Amino acid sequence: xxxxxxxxxxxxxxxxxxxxxxxxxxxxxxxxxxxxxxxxxxxxxxxxxxxxxxxxxxxxxxxxxxxxxxxxxxxxxxxxxxxxxxxxxxxxxxxxxxxxxxxxxxxxxxxxxxxxxxxxxxxxxxxxxxxxxxxxxxxxxxxxxxxxxxxxxxxxxxxxxxxxxxxxxxxxxxxxxxxxxxxxxxxxxxxxxxxxxxxxxxxxxxxxxxxxxxxxxxxxxxxxxxxxxxxxxxxxxxxxxxxxxxxxxxxxxxxxxxxxxxxxxxxxxxxxxxxxxxxxxxxxxxxxxxxxxxxxx
Numbered sequence: 001x002x003x004x005x006x007x008x009x010x011x012x013x014x015x016x017x018x019x020x021x022x023x024x025x026x027x028x029x030x031x032x033x034x035x036x037x038x039x040x041x042x043x044x045x046x047x048x049x050x051x052x053x054x055x056x057x058x059x060x061x062x063x064x065x066x067x068x069x070x071x072x073x074x075x076x077x078x079x080x081x082x083x084x085x086x087x088x089x090x091x092x093x094x095x096x097x098x099x100x101x102x103x104x105x106x107x108x109x110x111x112x113x114x115x116x117x118x119x120x121x122x123x124x125x126x127x128x129x130x131x132x133x134x135x136x137x138x139x140x141x142x143x144x145x146x147x148x149x150x151x152x153x154x155x156x157x158x159x160x161x162x163x164x165x166x167x168x169x170x171x172x173x174x175x176x177x178x179x180x181x182x183x184x185x186x187x188x189x190x191x192x193x194x195x196x197x198x199x200x201x202x203x204x205x206x207x208x209x210x211x212x213x214x215x216x217x218x219x220x221x222x223x224x225x226x227x228x229x230x231x232x233x234x235x236x237x238x239x240x241x242x243x244x245x246x247x248x249x250x251x252x253x254x255x256x257x258x259x260x261x262x263x264x265x266x267x268x269x270x271x272x273x274x275x276x277x278x279x280x281x282x283x284x285x286x287x288x289x290x291x292x293x294x295x296x297x
Contacts, residue, residue: 122273180215182222211291212232219235242263242272245268
């Protein structure tokens with residue numbers, strides 16, 4: 001297993017370098033304190049697994065599961081040679097360092113949250129599968145997942161993700177219109193993919209996304225400028241992934257505080273989610289709301 005720490009990010013917006021295979025198109029702290037490079041939002045009441053979910057409001061910057069779940073495989077780290085899934089994107093490399101939108105209009109690229117809180121974050125991409133059991137699981141275990149949705153993947157049944165929002169207390173975020181490799185597109189095409197997706201998602205769910213995840217973890221400087229022009233505050237990648245019920249790590253073989261976990265809305269999501277939940281619990285970590293640590297303002 002390659003062990004590269006993911007606390008820092010690419011300032012020049014260079015294309016994310018693959019480290020490990022990932023899935024392709026997936027107690028609480030009384031006073032949490034989080035910082036992401038120069039961003040220092042401190043959630044006043046961070047939503048965590050174990051607390052009843054509620055719609056997230058922007059936390060102030062001045063304040064510093066019991067129900068039955070499906071049987072799931074034990075979490076393990078995967079060998080770098082295990083390349084299950086021909087279209088699996090790679091785990092992005094932690095090389096960006098900017099924490100705020102730069103003078104040339106490049107939004108920050110984040111692989112993890114720099115925090116002392118014992119928390120990890122679950123993000124779920126695309127939206128192709130819409131299993132009602134996942135809604136029930138999120139409700140029963142009070143898991144504040146962040147959905148990054150692709151419009152083409154959800155347009156057959158967008159109402160499913162209203163239930164996901166209600167179950168998790170988190171707003172849906174932007175994962176483009178059609179799931180392209182953005183670095184192959186020009187500025188105008190990238191703006192269309194990001195801005196039109198944001199507008200469509202706002203129409204479906206009542207709030208415009210402010211976080212963006214590029215498909216396959218693929219982006220360039222143009223992506224960062226395009227996303228900024230669409231109102232995105234950060235480009236959110238990941239440092240742990242969960243393809244095929246196996247956790248893959250960018251650093252070591254266990255979860256760490258601040259890790260962002262990537263999963264997908266696929267047929268095995270109901271089976272795979274407990275793998276991440278159980279791994280976090282075994283390491284004394286809880287699932288927190290990413291949007292509490294990366295608020296809109």
